[in-house]
Amino acid sequence: MCLAIPGKVLDTYDRRGVQMAKVQFGGVTRETCVEYVPGVKTGDYVLVHVGFALSIVDEAEAERTFKLLEEMNQLGELEAMQPPEG
């Protein structure tokens, strides 16, 4: 129920005083309210739940987390190359 999916903002516009956007999720495009993610712009990824954008996905943070995970993976591989103990 609390499922929220990241989608790409294609276009923003006003509908009856509410900021809306066309948001693309894979092959599907849906109208989404972006009124409560101030500063959102075309090309941003927003996290959408029941037609409402909850937040803008922070690209730099996503990259940072990913780098950390990748580094950990490389460390694991380095260790795997060591001959087994005993």
Next chain:
Amino acid sequence: MRYLDEYRDGRLAQALLEEIRRAVTRPWVIMEVCGGQTHSIVKYGIDRLIPSEIELVHGPGCPVCVTSLEMIDKAHAIASRPDVIFCSFGDMLRVPGSRGDLLTLRSRGADVRVVYAPLDCLRIAEQNPDKRVVFFGIGFETTAPANALAARRAKLEAVANFSMLVSHVLVPPAITAILQSPQNRVQAYLGPGHVCAVMGFEEYEPIAAAYRVPIVITGFEPVDLLQGILMAVRQLEAGRHEVENQYSRVLSREGNRSAQQLVFDVFEIGDRKWRGVGSIPKSGYRLRYEYRDHDAERLFEVEDIQTQESPVCISGLVLKGVKKPTECPAFGKECTPQRPLGATMVSAEGACAAYHAYGRHLAPELSSHANAATARG
């Protein structure tokens, strides 16, 4: 899809599993709060891949499951009226109340409609001026802004024939109630990522401190969950009890302030009854008095309804993390997703329904030890 596929990367998952194995030295019980997290954990078999020392128990975070029988019966009574178009998220339609479910009601001719977004109900109301359009406003904090927006727009645009039957629940009072229970086994939480995308996680800090439990706000993909588990295990092993944020690509400590403001403008906090758990003080939202003209509970007289839960069902204990679905004698037998006996089987995100969907009623539970050994390869 971007921001999804990367977090399903098997290589990273393996590396995280290895780190978790390195970090753990003794048994720990960790509860994931959200139904969406439970669903992912069971789908990807994460609970069977992690070291046997770590037990994952499944939390109360499925709003469809915990919506009280009384509220479902109220929805049923309102939806039965010939002058009403009753709108709901799809998941609520199959939930059985004491008088049946909304889907059956629709097959008997009631106008019950599934909506994707709460705002869609306002258009339905405008297109049907001779009908009263009622939206079943359920959910955790994640859904509260979208529901609040529908109420606010209805008020601003004077859509007089739109109202909302509100049964909102809140996470912090529920996880506090679990920690206060004498049966509590939970030593750390994986916190609800999307709830915190709205609310931030400041309100979790006093809980972590008072009950000395680590809380790691966590996402929903396998790599997110494994990283959340690793962060929780590291805290437990080091004797720390802090709120940490695994899901930093989506949320910050303060959350979405403008969405919070919207929620507080429309809703106020009140007591709420949780199916399978009972009443929890200050654990839900209801519409503020200013929104009384759009409050279905005020607009529709529904007589008091006496409800009775199944005497066999242990969903209350499953919701509190005391028991697992497979410990219930009715699981997969009298109780199935087609004929659910209680809260945790009624929605796909309930722990019992997730176990059932991934076949855990068919095979005897693998011993975690054997499983961990296989995973270690």
